[in-house]
Amino acid sequence: MARDKSDVWQGTLALMILKTLEALGPLHGYGIARRIEQTSGNRLAVNYGTIYPALIKLEQEGYITSEWGQSDNNRRAKYYKLTRAGTKQLQKEARDWEQTTSIVARFLSPESGSSS
């Protein structure tokens, strides 16, 4: 059961990371994790460490790039940035996601059986 949950997490995590980077521009791993947690209204309580394999995967696929830089309070941190391919991928995945959720939603809505 726990495994299923994490599968969903891995799949959607990539989308959330891409969306976060689109909204906030270049950001470090901590910032991304923090932002995802806040956006979810603290309902996604996941270890921050799990974000890093996902970042590596996205970077290998060429959707994001990384670069060491200085944070606001002068700390060295690795910043991730969306590439053009990443922007496209985000649009595609967002579309897919909306489609999936709307289909699933229709199945789950109470009137689905009786509505014409």
Add this chain to the structure above:
Amino acid sequence: MRKLRAFLLRLAGLMVGPRRDHELVEEFESHLELHIEDNVRTGMSPTEARRQALLKFGGVEAAKQSCRDRRGLPFLETLAQDIRFALRMLRKNPGFVSVAALTLALGIGASTAVFSLVNAVLLKPLPYPNSEQIVFPWRQSPPGLNLGYNDFPWGRNEFLFFAQESKTFEALGAFRSDSFNLTGSGDPARLDGLRASAGFFPALGVSPLLGRTFTEDEDQPGHEHSVVLGYQLWRDRFSGDPAILGRTLELNGDAYTVLGVMPRGFVFPRAQEMPGSFTFAREVQLWIPLALSRGPLIPAESSELAVVGRLKSGITVAQGQAEMDVLGQRLQAQFPRAKGWFISRVTPMARQLAGDTRRPLLLILGAVGIVLLIACSNVAGLLLTRSLGRKREFTLRAALGADKWRLIRQLLTESLLLAACGGLLGVVLAAAAIHFVKILGPSNIPRLGETALDFRVLAFALGVSLVAGVFFGLAPAITATQENLIGSLKEGGPRSGESHATTKLRNALLVSEVALAFILVIAAGLLAQTFFHLLSVDPGFNPSRVLTFELSLPASKYTNQEQIVALYQGALQQLRALPDVESAGITETLPMGGATEGTALRIPGHPVTDPNDRPYSNYTMASPGYLAAVGTPLLRGRDFLESDTADSMPVTIVNSAMAKKYWSGEDPIGKQVGPLSQLYPAATIIGIVADTKRLSLREEPPPEMYVPYTQKVWPSLLTMDVVLRTKADPVSAAAAARGAIRSVDPDLPLANIATLETLVDGSVTQQRFAVVVLGAFGALALLLASIGMYGVISYSTMQRTQEIGIRMALGAQRGNVLTMVLGHGSRLAGLGIAIGLAAALAMGHTMASFLYGVRPTDPLTLAGVSLLLLAVALIACYIPARRAMRTDPVIALRYE
């Protein structure tokens, strides 16, 4: 694309591991710092802030590991780890590794070398385009009539009928051997030529290097004075001059225009690749149009044609055969008298060219497979022994979380690594073996020169190594990991705690090794006996001190039989006058020099009762003195004399097989016999000679009649073999013989100068090769099996040290210990021998066709090999038995 890119990056990630790891740590540190700072800002104490940040991050090591897995390829990393570990293990056991790798190298090397031979002879595509479409439709002898060989030539009539009527062939060509004397440009030379019809080159699909081959127009009687040269002839004789095209050569006294030059290596057909019933040259030097006349059949015409066809694309060999069957039936309906002579067998080219080598090669391949199996069993036994010593290691790994598959995987990595070492060494051995086979192997194995370590052979070696690695690694790995591992972790666990399964597996391996070695040694023994039987068999002639060569008279100069006979008589007179020559004679075909003529017989007073079983015999022309020169004993009657001439009574000499077959219980001398054709007179039998083996030493000589070349005989007398029995070394007589021939006709070249011994030797080279190879494999199998036996017995003796100590302390004598250990070994060996014996008896049928003069169930061989194996087994057991005998009970009891 993205996936591929990710995969390549991950692959690259394997290389730069440590640097990336460092970066990852740095990133995590920066992450934690940022988090702590935030936490402090919300009012936590620095310690609490750090604790919360670490908690929120989750396991740092786990995150690192999953990043590492994501970055690299975990499968490959485990593999690399396994290989590193395996290398370390192997390095620590140099003795074990060298024995195992060497054993494998012998097995893999031998099988790779044999495969390279099989590859060159049987598997490699032939150097003809779409060679699978090229076939040889041979005429078959009528069913029930055993003439010693199966494939026969077609006549002109049949070939023309096939060429006109067949629909499945794209091209159909006929060809026959012919020789030509080249004069007018330098020294006279006798050249081996081929007369081929216009369809010959298109059927083979070869194009000339220069110029063109002949067309239908040049394949007409009267227009055939054109020639296509072989590469070798063009280069050696005409120094590779491209301006040769269009020049005229004088062949047999006639002018021939050079049309083209064939590419290097095209010498088709080679004698060794054609059926034994044909006499082709070793290699063809030039091609001349066959120019068959379309008119009615001339009865005396010698039209012994071989036929080659190219099937239309999409037509299978079976379809070609079906059509030939139908055409044969039509011919049969037209010529009902020649009953059964229109059956054909369509042979694909690859099979034709491999010829008689196919089956011996497959036998050798089987033998080498057995050697490989023994080698693998041996290494499996070694690994099994070693894995017992590593029980604690496996237990520890299992306790630390390695599951069974992980352990098996690691053990397999080790054995594959071992196999790779063996394979590498094996390829080196194979290269050396190929080198030697090329130098020492029989020259009549077709395409032997093409044997090489090419891509396909290397792939085979790799495949064999992999399969062998899994084969000998899997059983020990599974057995080793299946045992109850907890027991062996206990420090005081009994050392001899070997499970039943392991002992059984080890014994089974040993027994099968002995059985396999037994089969191989039996096969080698039977073949060796066959070989020696062949060498000691009486061939019906005496090959020592005999020089032979061929004379080929140009038809333009020698136009009638009187001239020809005068030439030969003169030549024989000159030759007999030489001081070194004891006797001299000529014949149309030498023993071991190919097939002689054959004829259906007419025996006055013996009416043919069964038309399907007409009397038949070989038909050989000879001169007076030939029988003495070749050493065929005259059993009764007289030899031909100079007084047997065209004008005197026709005479013949028959061999004893013929005398027995057709005049059993009668005296053949004075009886009449003749060829079925009324063109030739029946001759009076004047003598009986011993049977002569003509095609191979294994043959049962068929009936044969000899006729004097001076009387009315066929075929043409233009090409004859001269036989000289010399007083001393036959080779040194060659120069004098050349001089003697020059004195009767200075333009006449001597061809195919050889000693009769060389010819006989040539007929057994393949046999010798098979014996040497199988003997070597048998010896190798014995060696490997005895090493395996030694290993198993010494290990089990070591395991029983304590037990032996107790026995000795209780009063057992050293002799008892020796008997016990030897008994253990001989029980296993005995079981192996029994199984091998059963297998050898079961396979006897397959072996029988390779044997001569010995039955596959030869009791002496079976008993001898059984004793040999038992002796080898006992010797292998003796060393560990002696060691056990010397066991000091006190030390043995303290051993654990």
